[in-house]
Amino acid sequence: xxxxxxxxxxxxxxxxxxxxxxxxxxxxxxxxxxxxxxxxxxxxxxxxxxxxxxxxxxxxxxxxxxxxxxxxxxxxxxxxxxxxxxxxxxxxxxxxxxxxxxxxxxxxxxxxxxxxxxxxxxxxxxxxxxxxxxxxxxxxxxxxxxxxxxxxxxxxxxxxxxxxxxxxxxxxxxxxxxxxxxxxxxxxxxxxxxxxxxxxxxxxxxxxxxxxxxxxxxxxxxxxxxxxxxxxxxxxxxxxxxxxxxxxxxxxxxxxx
Amino acid sequence: xxxxxxxxxxxxxxxxxxxxxxxxxxxxxxxxxxxxxxxxxxxxxxxxxxxxxxxxxxxxxxxxxxxxxxxxxxxxxxxxxxxxxxxxxxxxxxxxxxxxxxxxxxxxxxxxxxxxxxxxxxxxxxxxxxxxxxxxxxxxxxxxxxxxxxxxxxxxxxxxxxxxxxxxxxxxxxxxxxxxxxxxxxxxxxxxxxxxxxxxxxxxxxxxxxxxxxxxxxxxxxxxxxxxxxxxxxxxxxxxxxxxxxxxxxxxxxxxxxxxxxxxxxxxxxxxxxxxxxxxxxxxxxxxxxx
Numbered sequence: 001x002x003x004x005x006x007x008x009x010x011x012x013x014x015x016x017x018x019x020x021x022x023x024x025x026x027x028x029x030x031x032x033x034x035x036x037x038x039x040x041x042x043x044x045x046x047x048x049x050x051x052x053x054x055x056x057x058x059x060x061x062x063x064x065x066x067x068x069x070x071x072x073x074x075x076x077x078x079x080x081x082x083x084x085x086x087x088x089x090x091x092x093x094x095x096x097x098x099x100x101x102x103x104x105x106x107x108x109x110x111x112x113x114x115x116x117x118x119x120x121x122x123x124x125x126x127x128x129x130x131x132x133x134x135x136x137x138x139x140x141x142x143x144x145x146x147x148x149x150x151x152x153x154x155x156x157x158x159x160x161x162x163x164x165x166x167x168x169x170x171x172x173x174x175x176x177x178x179x180x181x182x183x184x185x186x187x188x189x190x191x192x193x194x195x196x197x198x199x200x201x202x203x204x205x206x207x208x209x210x211x212x213x214x215x216x217x218x219x220x221x222x223x224x225x226x227x228x229x230x231x232x233x234x235x236x237x238x239x240x241x242x243x244x245x246x247x248x249x250x251x252x253x254x255x256x257x
Numbered sequence: 258x259x260x261x262x263x264x265x266x267x268x269x270x271x272x273x274x275x276x277x278x279x280x281x282x283x284x285x286x287x288x289x290x291x292x293x294x295x296x297x298x299x300x301x302x303x304x305x306x307x308x309x310x311x312x313x314x315x316x317x318x319x320x321x322x323x324x325x326x327x328x329x330x331x332x333x334x335x336x337x338x339x340x341x342x343x344x345x346x347x348x349x350x351x352x353x354x355x356x357x358x359x360x361x362x363x364x365x366x367x368x369x370x371x372x373x374x375x376x377x378x379x380x381x382x383x384x385x386x387x388x389x390x391x392x393x394x395x396x397x398x399x400x401x402x403x404x405x406x407x408x409x410x411x412x413x414x415x416x417x418x419x420x421x422x423x424x425x426x427x428x429x430x431x432x433x434x435x436x437x438x439x440x441x442x443x444x445x446x447x448x449x450x451x452x453x454x455x456x457x458x459x460x461x462x463x464x465x466x467x468x469x470x471x472x473x474x475x476x477x478x479x480x481x482x483x484x485x486x487x488x489x490x491x492x493x494x495x496x497x498x499x500x501x502x503x504x505x506x507x508x509x510x511x512x513x514x515x516x517x518x519x520x521x522x523x524x525x526x527x528x529x530x531x532x533x534x535x536x537x538x539x540x541x542x543x544x545x546x547x548x
Contacts, residue, residue, distance in 0.1 A: 050438060076440030088435040090428055101428045105440035107421040114420035115412065121419075168439070 001064055003028045003172060003204050004049070009058035011044055011228075018044040019228045021058065026172070031198055031205045033215045035239070036225035037248060042208040043085070045225070046176055049206075050082055051075055062172070077105045081165035082174035085208075087157050089149045095160050096145050099132040102167030135163040138200070139193065155186040162193065166201065173197065175207035179214050187214060194218045212240070224248070258392050263509045269399035269468065271505020272406035276461035277482030278489060278497035279413065280454045286417065286492045287426035287450035290342070290353040295458060296479015297361035302330040302459030303466040303475070304368050307379045319382055327459040334455025338448045346444065347433075361476060368473040379466035402464045409460065410498045417494060426450055484528040490538025499539060503527060 002025035011019040019041045026032045034042050047053045049060055051072040060067045062078055070078065081102075090098050106128065109121045136142055139159050144152060149160065158178065165173055178194065179187040191214050197203050209215050215222060216236040224231040224239050226248040232239045239245055280295040292298075303326075308314045310322035317325070337360060345352040378384070386397035417423040429436040429443045436443050465471065465478075485504045489496030504524040512520035531539060 071442065072437045073440055073442040076438060082438055084434070088432050088438075090431040090435060092431055093427075101424060101436075101439050101441075104421065104425060104428075109421070111416075111420050111422055115415045117415075117419060164439075 002026060003030075003063060004206065005059075005061040006045070006049075007059045007061065009045075009048060009055040009060065011041075011048065011053055011055050017228045018053075019048070019055070022225070022228070022230055023058075024223050024230065024233055026204060026206055028171075028204055029198065029202065030220050031194065031218050032207070033219040033222045033236075034206070034208045034225060035210070035212070035215055035222055036231075039227075040225040041228040042225055043176065044228075046082065046174055046208060049075075049080065049174060076168050076170075079169070079171035080174065081168040081170035081172070083158075083161040083165050083176055083178065085176040085180060087154075087161055089157060089161060089164070091150045092148060094146050094148055095136075095141060095152075095163075096132065098149060098160060098164050099135060099167045100128060102164040103128040103131065105168060131169070132167055135166050138166070138196070139163045155182055158182060158186075158190070159193075162197075166197065166203070170203060172204040172206060175205060175209075177208055177210065179209060179211045187211065190214070191217050212236075216240070261393055263513060264506065265393075265395055265399055267506035267509045268502060269396075269402045269505070270508065271485075271502035272402045272498075273461055273465045273468070273501070274478070274482045274485045274504050275498040275501025276406055276409070276457060276464070277479055278486035278501045279410065279494060280457050280461070281483060281486040282489070282492055282494055282497035283413070283457065284450055284454050285430075285486075286494070287430050288447045289350070289430045291350060292357045292451075292454065293354060293479070293483075294337075294357040294361035294364060294476075295454065296482060297364040297476035298330060298334065298455055298458035299462040299465065299479065300471060300473065300476035301333070301364045301368055301462070302326050302455070303379065303462030303471045304372050304377075304473075305329050305459070306463045307377055307466060307471070308372060311377070311380050319380075323463055326463060327456045330455035330459035330462075331452040332455070334458075335448050335452035337455075338451035342451070343444060343447070346447075361479075365473045365476060372473075374473055376470035376472045378470045379463070381463070381467040384467045396468070398464075398467045402468065405460065405464060406498065409457070410494060413457075414494050422446075422449070481524050484524050487538060488528055488531045490535075490540040493538065493540035496538055496540025 004026040006022060006024050008021045008023050009019055010021055022045065034045060036042050044053060048055055049067065051067060051070060062080060067075065090101060109124055113121050136145060139162065141159060141163055144156055149157060178190050182190060194205060195218055198205055219236050221233060222236050222239040223233045224242065224245045231244045231248055232242040277295055277299055281292060284290050284292045306322045306326035309317045309325050310319050341356055342353060345356065383398045383401045388395045388397060417427065425441045426446055428439065429441055429446050433443050481504055482501065485500035486497050488503055489500030504527065507523045507527055508520050511523035
């Protein structure tokens, strides 16, 4: 069974068609990229999975269960984590605190036990801290552990956001333009990290990305979108050489002067 | 001895300001909203308790009235968030400020219509009982106020720093979008925050009414408590209590040693002083850093 099954979804904003009967599936363990020019509907697709937008038609299923019955806050509990194009962190908290909030859905102790800090709660807290420390080691965030987010450089924040998403312990990770705003070197690091996330944690990755170098380097399959419609799905090289994709990016020959 | 006496009565008053300031800080910390009706919620909570326990009204036992008032105010706080404030969710903070100021007026009018505009006294078992320690006369009411405030602040501090719900509240105040995708139901959290603020207001109200009389305009005390919250660094719970104590202590000393009338402006003079020296308040979170 596919892990994620997007089935004929349609979304309009006023008169603008953001998505028109888009269907695709993501298999477990896959790195799947969505590409397309600005306004193609990539972010809308992500926000649909995050339950930020409501589709007019179609369904989105994760591990066989429809996401449309869930509230936005219910998505993390299912095992779907995400990052944002413009980084959404808890600005006035430390890196460690941000990552610990990622463990929210995994905390089980009752509120009274937590206030009293019983031995069971203590053990649970230690387990969460261990889980978070593993992410810090995995993504080399040790020097920044106790720094407040507001004072960190952009490239580091981008990594912190990935670490926080992984702290949830997800089955699928949604990365919204993981390389945007990064330097060439940081972008290369991100490329290794994305591969590592799948190889060492077995997490399925769904990402939106403009940097075709990164997309070709890490993705198993690519979906090309334009004007809310699917142009092509296939391996990176298949999609890049697809005539419709070339047309969408470069214009048709007839239109060229 | 006189100074000690002034300190105790100042501390007891300060605890009341501190409790109202806690309500301000709580809502700011959890929802990044400013609730100008906090003082009026306190006043209303006191009247609910009074209506339940006074012989001229329902005449229920005092502890039943306490539980009743705290529950009723929690429900009122929750309903206010649910029915009104949720509609301006995501809008500028000014919308919430104006709505809560209006809500404060409504509470004052409602209290006046139900319980009248004359000062009333809560028939409380802790009112008017004095303890003698050597030459020092301490009211049981003052001691209870101090004890309850300290316990409540400690519980709230533990709640915010240790519990899943408390941390979720802080997370949703810092970034609602990120909180959603960490699995935190932000809107439900806001409702709970307002319920908690209502419950604390009721506790403050009951304690205040045990120390003296109340009338519908008692809620204007909230302005002094607001000064206390700002002095403490808005959004810091221990800061709110400390700010309340500072304001509470300044008043009796100003009244005793400075020309009369100055005691009324002393808290605000202190507020301006603090804002000049430490613009983020004494316990500002922004300066907080773990080493």
